[in-house]
Amino acid sequence: MNNQALDLTKDVPRSPRAVLAGYVVAGRMLDKCRAVIAGTNGDYHFDCPLDNIFLEFTGIPADAFKSFVETGADDETVANWIQENAKEHTKEEIVLWNNDLRYKRMSELPADIQVFLEGYIEKFIPTDRVIYHWFDLYDIEEGRL
Numbered sequence: 001m002n003n004q005a006l007d008l009t010k011d012v013p014r015s016p017r018a019v020l021a022g023y024v025v026a027g028r029m030l031d032k033c034r035a036v037i038a039g040t041n042g043d044y045h046f047d048c049p050l051d052n053i054f055l056e057f058t059g060i061p062a063d064a065f066k067s068f069v070e071t072g073a074d075d076e077t078v079a080n081w082i083q084e085n086a087k088e089h090t091k092e093e094i095v096l097w098n099n100d101l102r103y104k105r106m107s108e109l110p111a112d113i114q115v116f117l118e119g120y121i122e123k124f125i126p127t128d129r130v131i132y133h134w135f136d137l138y139d140i141e142e143g144r145l
Contacts, residue, residue, distance in 0.1 A: 007035070
């Protein structure tokens with residue numbers, strides 16, 4: 001399993017925009033989960049508010065996901081497991097959910113997340129960078145944008 005885990009003290013997880021098993025967020029969550037299991041997560045957390053949005057939509061419990069990842073499953077196997085264990089959604093519902101998250105503005109987030117991110121942005125995002133969508137925050141901070 002450790003050979004699949006990123007060392008998030010030196011690297012970054014996938015963008016939340018990256019798709020795994022047809023869902024945004026899932027690949028990033030998997031990277032963080034593997035790193036937590038390996039003890040290489042640094043400042044990254046599994047089962048965080050972003051992960052919980054995915055877990056709630058799919059109906060997958062965080063502990064069940066982590067237990068499966070602990071088996072050492074590769075990305076394809078985890079993707080198949082997600083598809084087999086997620087609540088049934090139509091393709092349209094998944095696409096709409098993905099796009100809602102991809103293009104969600106900061107002002108559309110729950111108040112507690114907005115309050116948290118207000119200070120986070122001030123601390124970690126250069127003042128010359130503009131965040132248009134929630135996922136921009138991650139991609140700017142991690143050097144993808």
